[in-house]
Amino acid sequence: GGIITQTPKFLIGQEGQKLTLKCQQNFNHDTMYWYRQDSGKGLRLIYYSITENDLQKGDLSEGYDASREKKSSFSLTVTSAQKNEMAVFLCASSDTNQDTQYFGPGTRLLVL
C-alpha cells in the first residue's frame, strides 16, 4: 500500500497572492495529477506529469504553474489568486502499467 499526502490541508490567501500547494506520494507511481473541484461539481484536470521533470497541461491550466521536482512530489502554484479561486485541489497518482488513480485528501483554498 501507499499514501498520498497534501499540504497544507487548508490555505487562506489574499487576492493577487502567489500560493503553492504540495503533494507527495510513496506508491512509486510514475504519473501524478492535479485536479480542481468546485463546490458541488466534478473534478477538472489542471496539470499532470508522467515522469520527473515532465509537465503536461490539462483542461484548466491557465492561471496555474506546476513542478515535478522528483518522482514522489508534484507541486501546484496558483500564480495570482482570484476571488473565485475557492475550491478544493486534489492530487492523484497512478502507475503507468495500471490505470487506477489514487487521490490525496485535498487542499481547501479560500481567497479573501
Add this chain to the structure above:
Amino acid sequence: GDQVEQSPSALSLHEGTDSALRCNFTTTMRSVQWFRQNSRGSLISLFYLASGTKENGRLKSAFDSKERRYSTLHIRDAQLEDSGTYFCAAEAGGGSGNKLIFGTGTLLSVKP
C-alpha cells in the same frame, strides 16, 4: 470536447433499498473509474473497469463492452454509510498519461 454525463444528480434512498447510477459518454471510452467522496472530501476509488463487470460487497459496476459509451454502478441493500457523492470518471485513451474526464457527481443520501 469529450463529456461524461452522470445521472441522477441527487438520489435519496431508504435503508435496505436498491438503486443504480449511470454515466453516459459522448464518445467511446477506454476505461471507467467510480469514486465515492465522503463529507470530508476524501475520494475513495470503488472500481476501475476496462470492460465487463466488477462486484464488491453490495456494490456492482458494469462497463458497456460493445460500444464503451456508458457505465453503471448498482447499490444493493443501501446502508447509511453509503451516503456521499459518487463520481464516475472515464479515460478516453490515446496520448500520454491517464487523463480522466469526471462526471458532475451523484449526491446520495441514505435515510433510515
